Amino acid sequence: MPRIVFVDAEGKSTEVQAEEGQSVMSAAVQNGIDAIAAECGGSCACGTCHCYIDGAWADRLPSPDYQEQDMLDCVVNPEERSRLSCQITVSDALDGLVVHLPAGQY
Amino acid sequence: MAETLSTQSRVEAAFAPLSPDFARDPYPTYKALRDKGGLHYFEDFDIWLASRFEDVSAIVMDKRMVRSLEDIATSEEIAAIQRAGNWHDMPHHSRFVQFSLLDSDGAVHDRLRKQVFKLFTPAMIAKLRDQIQAYVDRLIDSLADRGQIDFVDDLAAHVPGHIIGRLLGVPDEDCPQLRIWSENIVQFFDVDRSDERKRIAETNTTEFYEYLTALKHERERSPKDDLISVLIEAERAGAMSSDEFISTCMLILMAGHGSTIDVLGSGMHALLRFPEQMARLRRDPALIQTAVQEMFRYESPLPFFHRHCIEEVEIGGRNFARGTKFGLLYGAANRDPKQFENADTFDIGRTPNRHLAFGGGVHFCLGNHLARLDMDIIFSTLLRRFPTIELVDEKPEYKRGLSVRGPKRLQIAIKPT
8 A cells, every 4th residue: 555654834744545546535534634624625615735745746647737736826835746635546656656735725 | 317326335324415404413313324335426406515534635636527417418408407407597607607617617717726726726825814813803803892793794794705805806895795695506416406596596696796896896997906907917818708807706705604604603613522622622721733723624604516428437346337427425424433533523633634625626715714714813803802702502503404504603701801
């Protein structure tokens, strides 16, 4: 099972085991990562599963589609590596993915 | 379909969502539905009711579940369904209310939501804080000496309509009328759709349409920094039709209007029923954000929505044919002990609190941040200004119906000491 490391705004890391095919958001929610609010449940409709993808990993993910890009314009403190975790699908190729969490989603 | 149902799949005869007992306390009924497991067929409404968090959540997130009938029925079939549900012969209601951002799916929904979404993001809504605070302060100033108020009518009812109205561009003096139109139109979405209710819904839609058309013409002549001017531009750019313009304005003014008043009322009532929680909020005002979320979970103000499936689906271990209508009982799902520890306990510090009161999926409530901010400011201000707040009427009457939840009135005593 691919591992994902979530690093919160204070720098604390939590490693979780994700399932292939699920979203990074869903892996976070199932493992009690509360900084991922994911209020719409993963439909790219609320912008509350915002995260930052670590370093080299950012280039290894497919680019956000236009819908995700529109939402990313609306999140709090967007950066170049901002993504919506509901739009990233976990696969073995992402084993070890490091995801930084924002201080807040609002 | 009904003939083939086992009795176990039907809701009990005792399921009476329009009864005074259900209005007083719907939660035992919701518990009974959850405990029976699976979905339950409610014949009066030809709908399968989902009550467990897992099932409701699966339905709202499923892309095969839609609001509109367009993809699953012919125009003749839709006309027949409308006649059966008494939705027909309502020219303005069908143009502007039955069709909307809320009742569209796919590309149409995406296009309409895109026109307004950016104005309802947390960052945009946060900019309204000072003006909401100023309005709430003035309102509370005008009530402070009364000693006793009806929290619903004297306070809660004024705020959401005023703020949404201002955001859209409705002059302050017209905002009270928005509540009347809004409530008179929304009441027709309940399970009781009599001819009288229908007449009220259509008449009010017509008046609202005429009002918005006049306001639109005024803004076309002199645009302002408001949502109506943004939508006028969207229509000019070809992003929405003139009917979609009216429908979107109406939806924004109605969708979170009565429901915010209702959850303000039930939230206040919950703080008064559980004084230790009010005391906790007084001691730690920073809990207001989780407190507001808990108010939405504990007494979800819009406890019932529907979806149709566009292909055969399996929910809760049972197959359902294409076109089946599902009822989502958010009020029941939000008290599901499998999802929420001590689900019947009102806990203002509950976190995480992944409730479904704002729905989910692509139709997730657009105005949720605005509703939460209104509530944050009203409760924080009231608690700061009145060290004593007490319930006067111990058993306030709640609205009847499956699709609304909130007290009709809430008499409270407010004391500055």
